[in-house]
Amino acid sequence: MRATTVHTISFSGEGSGNHPLTWAQKWLWRTIDLNAPRIERMNMRATIEIPSGIDLDTVIEAVRELISRHQTLRTRFYVDENGTPRQATAGHGNLRLEVYETDGTELSEFTRRVSDSISETPFTPPEISVRPAIVTQGGTPSRAVLSIFHMAIDSWGLNRLAKDFEQVLQALASKADLPPRDILTHPSERVDFERxxxxxxxxxxxxxxxxxxxxxxxxxxxxxxxxxxxxxxxxxxxxxxxxxxxxxxxxxxxxxxxxxxxxxxxxxxxxxxxxxxxxxxxxxxxxxxxxxxxxxxxxxxxxxxxxxxxxxxxxxxxxxxxxxxxxxxxxxxxxxxxxxxxxxxxxxxxxxxxxxxxxxxxxxxxxxxxxxxxxxxxxxxxxxxxxxxxxxxxxxxxxxxxxxxxxxxxxxxxxxxxxxxxxxxxxxxxxxxxxxxxxxxxxxxxxxxxxxxxx
Incomplete structure (x- = not known):
């Protein structure tokens, strides 16, 4: 499936660094190791409806803010020279964001196809843990679609993340203050606690x-x-x-x-x-x-x-x-x-x-x-x-x-x-x-x- 347009978004956020895995990540890595290289099922998916009246630039900015505020989305996972899995969080970088204009297919079915497309391959070590896409109808944003590596998020976190995106989007659309970042807890803090x-x-x-x-x-x-x-x-x-x-x-x-x-x-x-x-x-x-x-x-x-x-x-x-x-x-x-x-x-x-x-x-x-x-x-x-x-x-x-x-x-x-x-x-x-x-x-x-x- 080919995107209609492709944007490059720049992100930056606090909390860059290289860390060992948390207990939960080590626990999950066992499943990844068992199924590698066929680990595309470890891609978690979220679809968020975009309220009417919000333009494409605002949705793109909301995606940028979401990635910037959540360290876990800016994290990539790799195996070091000793064979030990680790995580590295980027403080800044660029990310590809694809926009798909509907082709006449029913919206929910088209959105599902977009989700399938961005989730069909496993995340690789050079990638941070999110792939975003936007579905438009007549050039107007209708859905935001996210594919996120399971090592970075679980089902409970994914539901919360979708709600956080909605709040960020509404704040940007109404030119209100963004939800504070300092109330979020990040995996690096979990690593510290476990020690x-x-x-x-x-x-x-x-x-x-x-x-x-x-x-x-x-x-x-x-x-x-x-x-x-x-x-x-x-x-x-x-x-x-x-x-x-x-x-x-x-x-x-x-x-x-x-x-x-x-x-x-x-x-x-x-x-x-x-x-x-x-x-x-x-x-x-x-x-x-x-x-x-x-x-x-x-x-x-x-x-x-x-x-x-x-x-x-x-x-x-x-x-x-x-x-x-x-x-x-x-x-x-x-x-x-x-x-x-x-x-x-x-x-x-x-x-x-x-x-x-x-x-x-x-x-x-x-x-x-x-x-x-x-x-x-x-x-x-x-x-x-x-x-x-x-x-x-x-x-x-x-x-x-x-x-x-x-x-x-x-x-x-x-x-x-x-x-x-x-x-x-x-x-x-x-x-x-x-x-x-x-x-x-x-x-x-x-x-x-x-x-x-x-x-």
């Missing part, structure tokens, strides 16, 4: 928690590998469901738990049913943005913590109730130096005589404001609404992967209006049909809980 006694203490506490939880994990979590692998071996199936949104919020409200607990407990219950194992050990992805300082960090902070869920044939609602306090505790132990953890896990596996299976993971993203929902009124209404929404559910195949270290990876993005989830699983253990059936069982199981609360 302090407080940082090292946090890692040590997390490692101890890992040892405690992994002591409960079994040798196997996923089903036995009985199938011939499909191609790609790790299939990915997506579901978009309003019924899941209604049901998960209603169940969370009724049980007094988080939406995260609902989906994690549900996944454990269904996986235990499938495998026959009395419990399930998950790695739970965690955004780690606790406290004002880290809530203001846009760079990647996501890591995970282990969570063992005892199912033992109990009803789904009991499992969900059990999971809620476990997650509330576990979220404080998802920040650690991967090198420290690797040593501890090696010692643990030697003591137990086997390596616990940590190949099953859940990544649940539900906005805090959506945690319980406003469900005042007729208590039977959510059940009716969820049932009525079932026919509108969409299920479709994703790209999948040929290489992956997770045999079962469930990702859920839950919002009030709808929920989008995907399950990527090893086809030696789950056929494509099994994966789709699992997602549909998630939906139906939650609706059934609403219809029959005693189930």
């Amino acid at each position: 302090t006694s407080a940082g090292m203490g946090r890692s040590a506490a997390s490692v101890r928690y890992w040892e405690e939880q992994l002591g409960l994990f079994a040798r196997d979590c996923a089903p036995e590998a009985r199938n011939a692998p499909e191609h790609p071996q790790f299939r990915e199936v997506w579901i978009n469901s309003q019924a899941l949104s209604v049901a998960s919020r209603a169940v969370a409200h009724t049980l007094g738990v988080s939406v995260n607990a609902v989906f994690t407990g549900l996944a454990a219950h269904l996986l235990s049913e499938r495998t026959g194992h009395p419990g399930v050990g998950f790695l739970v992805f965690n955004h780690n943005r606790y406290g004002r300082k880290w809530a203001a960090m846009y760079g990647t902070l996501t890591q995970n913590f282990p969570l063992y869920v005892a199912v033992d044939g109990r009803p789904l609602v009991d499992v969900i109730r059990t999971v809620h306090p476990l997650i509330s505790k576990g979220i404080f132990y998802g920040q650690y130096d991967p090198d420290d953890l690797a040593s501890a896990m090696a010692e643990l596996s030697e003591r137990r005589g086997f390596m616990p299976d940590i190949s099953c993971a859940v990544n649940i993203m539900a906005e805090a404001s959506d945690a319980a929902g406003d469900l005042s009124g007729d208590p039977a209404e959510p059940a009716r609404a969820a049932q009525e929404a079932l026919p509108a559910t969409k299920v479709y195949q994703g790209a999948g992967l040929e290489h992956e270290d997770m045999n079962f990876y469930l990702s859920v993005s839950s919002r009030t209006g709808d929920t989008t989830a995907y399950l990527r699983a090893n086809t030696k253990m789950f056929s494509s049909g099994d994966i789709e059936a699992f997602l549909r069982s998630m939906e139906q199981s939650l609706v059934d809980v609403l219809v029959r609360p005693d189930r």
